[in-house]
Amino acid sequence: MDGVLSLDEVLSLDTVGQAEAVRNGVVSPREPAEAAIARIEALDGELNAVIHRRFDQALAEIDDIPEDAPFRGVPILLKDIGWESAGDPCGSGSKILDGVVADHDSHGTAALRRAGFVILGRTNVPELATTITTEPLAFGPTRNPYDLAYSVGGSSGGSAAAVAVGMVPVATASDGGGSIRIPASMCGLVGLKPTRGRISHGPSLAESWGGLSTTGVLTRTVRDTAALLDLLSEMMPGEPYAAPAWRRPLAEEVGADPGRLRIGFVTVHPRGDVPEDAEATAAVTRMAESLDSLGHEVVPAHPEALGDPEFAMYHGALISANVAAELETVAAWRGRPVELAELEPHNRLVADAGRSMSATDYLAALRLLNGYRRRMARWWTAGPGTTGYDLLLTPTLAVAPFPLGWISDDEVYLALERAGLGAAFTAPFNSTGQPAISLPVHRTAEGLPVGVQFVAAAGREDLLVRIAAQIEATVSFKHGPFRHFE
Template structure:
């Protein structure tokens, strides 16, 4: 069973398909693992073990991921008949009526849904410490945060509870937990998968769905699985030439790569660990034959970005309260929210429709200014995933909202711009601090070029295999 837990999702699926294990064994091993380690980590907020085991017998024998266990992030990713909490006390007792399109695709592919993972309230911060469920702890050191907002999913995958878990990313919420927990975190291009049927888009198009995994091939295969425009969706992503799974091992060619170690905006302090992570990655890319230069889009340094980006998030979260109220059958009062969200929603309600459209227009221009760098001859941008090194539980606290917001902004400084532009971005686990905590490095490609990210990530993984020591340490 221990060996089964170290396999990625593709590996577990192959073991079932080849008859090495029964379709029930991966789920049974995952359940045992959750019961053994989640008491300390607090990643899984809803367990559906009995239902999951009952559902296995109905999975078709030709389903590509037959019997592979998975956990769902508890915001978005609705699973019919299961609780839906969004990290908040306001949804206590709410049960989802139907599967989202993406969850239905996972079921059809043969995945076994074991439960739902913790997220900060309404997914609005970069640490997973909701008042409703308590903090989720990092498998590499339980005193540390997992990041957010997909922190529960990240802890579960890093600790070996499941090979993959679902996630979403509106400002860094796939990439930041991937960095904090030593995982592969691919933020897809805007429109690559559907938020339906309940939503046409999330956070005004800033947020996208994806996965947290331990291997590049899992990230590719799972995005292939959920990708695709569904009837009535607002927009689609640029078409890919072939399935991303076929890009794993494909020659990326000689790429022109720009990199930076310090944020050009000037308000994110340089950190030696982050500089070392990116510098070593640049050297690795050069050794692999790529042209690597210290360069970046000038627009990344624009100071008005945060104000306009924040206006979109705040107003969308405020509007979301009406939806949540309808789901639970009575309006949500702002006083029911955690202090961070209370402040955000109150401020957002003072933003006029005209101001909202002005923020959208500003970000439209920002997207074009950023894209110009890629059209000038660059293929990839490499940055630290986060603007801060791994931080402990409580470092971002509602007890001091000003400091909390400032620290959150620094943490997401390198990730949030690419939610605004809609470009795909990827965090790879390429560095450890002196204390042994993971640090991610971010790779950003032009619009719609997940194929290029998968190629370069697989090339790096082949020569520098990723370490996942938290699984062994917690046996």
């Protein structure tokens, strides 16, 4: 990389590209952060992606970054739930955490700092991260840069909007039912939910949402996703899960030949109560055709367990119980109980259900989901009575890209139903703990992004990176245009 880059050229680079530009002296360690700050200040008044800014602190920290830090000077934003950063608010999209400030860095945040990332602030999330649109009452809605009337998805919605419009090349995320993959689909990004146990929740938590939730990142390129997962996958002592080790770094899988894969695909949810969406079907169908042209064996097939009509009830039970438990933690932080009236209407229902659940009820739901995980896993395993598949291809979001207000607490039961339908293809793989990735391969007639999801067996992020890189190189991922900002 030679010559001098303009601010726009700096921001057009992905994470790896910005790091290389700093390392090669094409830009100074301050310039990427300064360019990112300028873009946030120019665009975020309308997008509302960044709800806490720490620009002065961030710029002051740059001089202390070691010269050999691999991502020296690259700006990043943190999702405002989990991902604690010492001295900064941690609001989780809710008024119940007003005034709460983190007293430590999470394990992941500390790893980012050591690697040289410059943390510019924290991104918007729905209250307690319990729905698939980012419209919290505490901070207001985040708007989709492709159309300001549309949702960015959730719960990592602020992170998705910021990366999509190029405020930063990468932002952190988490996923308990689709919260990395759904915003990736809505904003035209790469979003990989890692295998359960791949990235630590420490030191504050051993697990999140009973093992349903994992952390990760949102990026514009496959190589960025691979590089960040390599960085973040170092575990703390005493973790409750151990993800299978990779044979080499994920960065080395980018561009590696995936071989001829056996890929099953589905366009209509086998549960029977999820209406078919024409855009989702078109995205998967075209992707299946592309995979066939690349030499893969692509057949209509899916795990039988994906159609289990009871899955959503047990998945929801775990979320409800864990949200209720989180409120007890908040009560301890602030020194007084959390009343249901302090929550948004949908979270009143979620928390009330959790508070009314017995320990026996919770363990029964956990036992049933453990059985579900074993039934699902058989589909990816060749053995007696099974054919074995390498990957499953599905829609990411089971509904069409939706406008702000489509999931509204004005009709709270309808809001919960719509959120559950939207996550119908993503949530099962939080329960199984398998890795899954959303890729931006389709647009509606109006130009809104639509993603497709690939799911691999536990531990096989390497295979997801290989197929994603192959698709990126042949189908290509288009970012923009953002008509409102051009």
